[in-house]
Amino acid sequence: MTDPLDTGREVLRTEGEALLALARDMPADFAAVVARIADAPGRVIVTGIGKSGHIARKIAATLASTGTRALFVHPAEASHGDLGMIGVEDIVLAISNSGETVELRDIVAHTRRFGVTLIGLSSRAESTLMQQADLRLTLPRLPEACGIGMVPTTSTTLTLGLGDALAVALLRLRGFRAEDFSVFHPGGKLGAQMARVSQIMASGDRLPLVEVATPMGETLVEMTAKGLGIAAVTEDGRLAGVITDGDLRRNMDHLMDRRAGEVATRDPLTVPPDMLAAKALAILNERKINVLIVCEDDRPVGVLHIHDLLRAGVA
Structure with a gap:
């Protein structure tokens, strides 16, 4: 019988080593993505479905709380009217580990039709999403931590980490301060600590x-x-x-x-x-x-x- 502690340590080591590998070999377009978002007059629309959708929501929330206007749009809802939330001045950050997520098709097509900047985030550079994207955040293709290669673990950790890297790079570029952070966090313990x-x-x-x-x-x-x-x-x-x-x-x-x-x-x-x-x-x-x-x-x-x-x- 496998020791749960050994399994836990193995998962954390696998994901930790993957993050270090990403830090050593950042996506080639990372700096260009930061610059494009910083200069954009509109918002960052983050989208994805399934586990990628959960990560996309968190990335959108982190961006919004650190001075970058952002929101999450569900790709299925986008196909039923929410495409109207995406303007020509916005930037779409589409997340799909495989790069072949069917539910992203209409959002991708919308960005191509109206000239909306599309940033693809995937581990497959040859995928449809990444081929269509204007800028690409390509993740290293590393083993999932589940041991069976099926459960999104390493891939979601890498995506979340890269989202945090984007948010922090943007806030530093803008000179975002603790005082600015407090504007978006008026409640709870954090809001109290940011009080004057x-x-x-x-x-x-x-x-x-x-x-x-x-x-x-x-x-x-x-x-x-x-x-x-x-x-x-x-x-x-x-x-x-x-x-x-x-x-x-x-x-x-x-x-x-x-x-x-x-x-x-x-x-x-x-x-x-x-x-x-x-x-x-x-x-x-x-x-x-x-x-x-x-x-x-x-x-x-x-x-x-x-x-x-x-x-x-x-x-």
């Missing part, structure tokens, strides 16, 4: 503010009322220091006889409101603190507490 400090911080009436000359009695009232464990100490509207719970403990002797400026820690660490919340969290963790003052032009505009990051799903 200004979207999470306590501000306005929630901001604990005192002047350097404020008596510590009034300062304690302000800190207690706002409940953030910190107060921003200002002088002429600019941040002069901060008072934390730790500062209170360190200055217990005659505390109530002193003023905020005498107790405050000067030149405190601050962050700008446009900083990514995830980066601010990294600063909190690195410094082993729970709260930061948010400043703009040296003026306190907010307080970022680790509890706010937790509630927002960043931490």
